Amino acid sequence: MNESIKAGSVKPRQLMAFRAAMLQGSITAAAKQLNVSQPAVSRLIADLEFSLGFTLFARQANGIVPTREAQEFFREVDMMFYGLDRLTMVGEEIRTLSRATVRFASLPMLSFRVVPEAMFRFHEIYPQARVLQDVHPSARVLELVASRQVDFGAAQTHSRRDDIEILHTYHTRCVCVMAKDHPLAGARVLTPEALRDQPLIALARHTVTASYIANAFHDAGISPNIIAESQPSYAAGSLAAVGRGIAFIDQLTALALDDRVAVIPFEPMIPFDISILKPRETPLSRAAEGLLKEIKTAMEASLERAARHHNIFT
Numbered sequence: 001m002n003e004s005i006k007a008g009s010v011k012p013r014q015l016m017a018f019r020a021a022m023l024q025g026s027i028t029a030a031a032k033q034l035n036v037s038q039p040a041v042s043r044l045i046a047d048l049e050f051s052l053g054f055t056l057f058a059r060q061a062n063g064i065v066p067t068r069e070a071q072e073f074f075r076e077v078d079m080m081f082y083g084l085d086r087l088t089m090v091g092e093e094i095r096t097l098s099r100a101t102v103r104f105a106s107l108p109m110l111s112f113r114v115v116p117e118a119m120f121r122f123h124e125i126y127p128q129a130r131v132l133q134d135v136h137p138s139a140r141v142l143e144l145v146a147s148r149q150v151d152f153g154a155a156q157t158h159s160r161r162d163d164i165e166i167l168h169t170y171h172t173r174c175v176c177v178m179a180k181d182h183p184l185a186g187a188r189v190l191t192p193e194a195l196r197d198q199p200l201i202a203l204a205r206h207t208v209t210a211s212y213i214a215n216a217f218h219d220a221g222i223s224p225n226i227i228a229e230s231q232p233s234y235a236a237g238s239l240a241a242v243g244r245g246i247a248f249i250d251q252l253t254a255l256a257l258d259d260r261v262a263v264i265p266f267e268p269m270i271p272f273d274i275s276i277l278k279p280r281e282t283p284l285s286r287a288a289e290g291l292l293k294e295i296k297t298a299m300e301a302s303l304e305r306a307a308r309h310h311n312i313f314t
């Protein structure tokens with residue numbers, strides 16, 4: 001039998017028996033560890049010796065003594081089993097997401113309640129997984145998603161892109177917020193006509209929402225009295241809260257500011273749609289899918305809470 005045939009005939013069970021005998025110091029103890037009979041272990045080691053072409057143990061009356069060749073061979077075998085044990089551990093870590101990292105980006109409005117609730121539930125299920133959140137205006141979120149710097153994102157977008165896949169879109173609306181002692185704080189609804197000459201705080205003109213609001217006033221033939229532009233929504237709402245004017249913001253931010261402002265629906269309805277996006281042709285990891293599931297749950301709950309609290313239905 002040539003050497004290549006011998007090398008190819010080494011079996012995993014033979015190596016397991018040899019390693020157990022080396023670690024336990026006896027055939028009997030090795031058999032007990034492997035939960036097999038003593039003759040079976042002896043046979044596996046004898047077959048291994050035949051395959052290798054040299055003796056592994058010197059048999060003595062009081063047990064076995066490893067040969068120098070066995071000691072040298074054991075170092076390699078043990079390293080191999082260490083590698084297998086390591087692979088098993090890594091596989092378990094991947095299965096349980098204990099070594100997973102999810103990075104996602106969102107516009108600021110989700111940072112008040114939606115994302116904290118989602119991350120809390122996600123970490124209850126996968127306590128060792130890491131979540132990295134980037135908070136940016138929608139335009140920057142779209143850039144991060146398209147360039148695959150994040151697993152997924154949440155942003156406003158009014159156009160379809162070849163490099164981004166929209167997973168889900170939530171349809172919300174804009175509301176007017178103002179100081180609670182504002183003369184219009186008790187209104188049932190506000191229109192461009194009702195806001196004629198009122199000091200208004202708009203979102204930055206590059207945003208999707210700003211263009212919708214400008215169109216609403218244009219269609220009504222009214223020039224809005226915009227005294228300030230502010231971004232994000234929380235900044236605009238905070239200006240309104242201190243009496244600077246009436247701000248147009250989204251429902252979720254209005255809910256976060258609820259103890260500071262009066263919230264009034266605006267007509268015609270101004271959409272504030274939020275899309276969940278990911279890079280096109282890039283599958284989500286299991287960890288990203290898990291976080292996305294929790295974000296969807298938290299998003300739906302927050303939108304329902306906001307609509308009910310402000311008596312607004314989208």
